[in-house]
Amino acid sequence: DPSGSNLIFSTIVKGRGVCNVEALALGEDGTVTIGGYTGSADFPTTQGAFDETYVIAEGFITRLTPDGSNLVYSTLLGGRFIGAATDRIYAIVLEPSGSVVVAGDTRSPDFPVTAGAFDVTPEAPVTMSGDVFVSRLSPDRSSLMQSTFLGGSLVEHVADLAVDSTGSLILCGLTGSSDFPVTQGAYSTTFVPSFSQFVARLDPTLSRLEFSTFIPGSGSDTLAVVESDASGAVTVIGRSNSADYPAAPGSFDSTPNGGSAVVVARLDPTAS
Numbered sequence: 302d303p304s305g306s307n308l309i310f311s312t313i314v315k316g317r318g319v320c321n322v323e324a325l326a327l328g329e330d331g332t333v334t335i336g337g338y339t340g341s342a343d344f345p346t347t348q349g350a351f352d353e354t355y356v357i358a359e360g361f362i363t364r365l366t367p368d369g370s371n372l373v374y375s376t377l378l379g380g381r382f383i384g385a386a387t388d389r390i391y392a393i394v395l396e397p398s399g400s401v402v403v404a405g406d407t408r409s410p411d412f413p414v415t416a417g418a419f420d421v422t423p424e425a426p427v428t429m430s431g432d433v434f435v436s437r438l439s440p441d442r443s444s445l446m447q448s449t450f451l452g453g454s455l456v457e458h459v460a461d462l463a464v465d466s467t468g469s470l471i472l473c474g475l476t477g478s479s480d481f482p483v484t485q486g487a488y489s490t491t492f493v494p495s496f497s498q499f500v501a502r503l504d505p506t507l508s509r510l511e512f513s514t515f516i517p518g519s520g521s522d523t524l525a526v527v528e529s530d531a532s533g534a535v536t537v538i539g540r541s542n543s544a545d546y547p548a549a550p551g552s553f554d555s556t557p558n559g560g561s562a563v564v565v566a567r568l569d570p571t572a573s
Contacts, residue, residue: 309368309369310368310369310370311369312365312369312370314335314345314363314365314375315339315341315344316339316341316342316343316344316345317341317342317343318339318340318341318342318343318344319339319340319341320337320338320339320340320341320344320361321337321338321339321389322335322336322337323336323337323338323389323390323391323392323405324336324337324390324391324392324393324403325393326393326394326395326401328364328395330367331367332364332365332366332367332373333364333365333367333369334362334363334364334365334393334395334401335362335363335364335365335393336360336361336362336363336390336391336392336393336403336405337360337361337389337390338358338359338360338361338387338388338389338390338405339355339358339359339360339361339377340357340358341355342355343355344359344361344375344377345363345372345375346375346376346377347372347373347374347375347376349441349443350374350375350376350377350442350443351376351377351378351438351439351442351443351444351445352376352377352378352379353376353377354377355377356379356380356381357379357387358379358387358388359377359378359379359388360377360378360379360388360389360390360403360405361375361376361377361378361390362374362375362376362378362390362393362401362403362438362442363375363376364442374441374442376438376442378390378403378413378436378438379407379409379412380407380409380410380411380412380413381409381411382409382410382411387406387407387408387409388405388406388407388408388409388412388434389405389406389407390403390404390405391404391405391406391458391459391460391461391462392404392405392459392460392461392462392472393462394462394463394464394470396437396464396468398440399440400437400438400439400440400446401437401438401442402435402436402437402438402462402464402470403435403436403438403462404433404434404435404436404459404461404462404470404472405433405434405459406431406432406433406434406457406458406459407423407431407432407433407434407450408430408431409423410423412432412434412448412450413436413445413448414434414448414449414450415445415446415447415448415449415507417447417506417508418447418448418449418450418507418508419449419450419451419503419507419508419509419510420449420450420451420452420482421449421450422450423450424450424452424453424454424478430454430455430456430477431452431455431456431457431458432450432451432452432457433450433451433452433457433458433459433472433474434448434449434450434451435448435449435451435462435470435472435503435507436448436449437507447506447507447508448507449503449507449508451472451482451501451503451510452476452478452481453476453477453478453479453480453481453482454478454480455476455477455478455479456476456477456478457474457475457476457477457478457481458474458475458476459472459473459474460473460474460475460523460524460525460526460527460539461473461474461524461525461526461527462527463527463528463529463535464529465502465529465533465535466529466531466533467505467533468505469502469503469504469505469511470502470503470505470507471500471501471502471503471527471529471535472499472500472501472502472503472527473498473499473500473501473524473525473526473527473537473539474498474499474524475496475497475498475499475523475524476492476496476497476498476499477495477496478492479492479494481497481499481513481515482501482510482513483499483513483514483515484510484511484512484513484514484572486571486573487512487513487514487515487572487573488514488515488516488568488572488573489514489515489516489517490514490515491515491517492515493515493517493518493519496521496522497515497516497517497518497522498515498516498518498522498523498524498537498539499513499514499515499516500513500514500516500524500527500535500537500568500572501513501514502535502572512571512572512573513572514568514572516537516547516566517545517547518541518543518545518546518547519543519544519545520541520542520543520544520545520546521541521542521543521561522539522540522541522542522543522546522564523539523540523541524537524538524539525538525539525540526538526539532570533570534567534568534569534570535567535568535570535572536565536566536567536568537565537566537567537568538563538564538565539563539564540561540562540563540564541557541561541562541564542557542560542561542562543557544557544559545557546564547566
């Protein structure tokens with residue numbers, strides 16, 4: 302409760318195998334939507350959901366009633382390929398229309414994507430080292446409205462997802478791919494081995510990359526959170542131990558301390 306003195310509800314959502322929650326979103330009606338991944342063949346799903354059939358290491362999206370007593374819906378999301386495939390959801394956005402957008406990582410060459418999406422072809426489908434995905438589920442969670450890959454020929458990881466005032470979807474994360482898609486005029490189009498941070502924005506239909514940029518640093522850098530403000534500017538927060546991490550003139554602290562530091566960076570609405 303608001304005072305922290307009483308437990309309103311507490312529940313377990315799982316099957317007999319491993320289950321990890323990586324994302325949480327609260328609806329205006331009090332419902333609780335969680336996402337993550339499961340290795341449980343008996344993970345609970347609801348009738349009529351987009352994917353009720355477990356294959357291997359799949360992502361899940363589950364909504365609980367405000368009192369935690371029942372499932373509103375629960376669906377799996379992943380590919381059917383049995384091998385090194387894993388599908389994991391790391392971020393959730395609830396849209397005013399009732400649809401749900403999720404972002405995650407996949408190693409499934411047959412992860413479900415939709416016609417007309419930005420990227421419908423997995424990079425390196427034989428080795429499938431890993432792509433980011435962004436998927437939108439219909440308000441009743443029975444169908445996939447749009448779904449796209451985003452990545453290069455090596456591994457990617459998405460950390461967070463946000464929606465801006467126009468409905469565009471913004472992602473931040475980490476890529477090991479020198480051919481990760483970046484856009485002309487972006488702040489940095491130069492990949493820094495062996496991993497670079499990225500910030501990318503997809504249009505509301507997930508069919509076009511509005512911008513994509515690296516944030517360069519030669520050390521071990523990660524991004525954790527992304528947000529967009531009313532002007533369209535994009536702010537990211539993460540961690541860096543790079544001596545050359547870019548700092549803007551006049552910023553609070555522009556001198557690396559030689560260790561690991563929190564970083565806060567703001568890009569203009571064009572990410573240039």
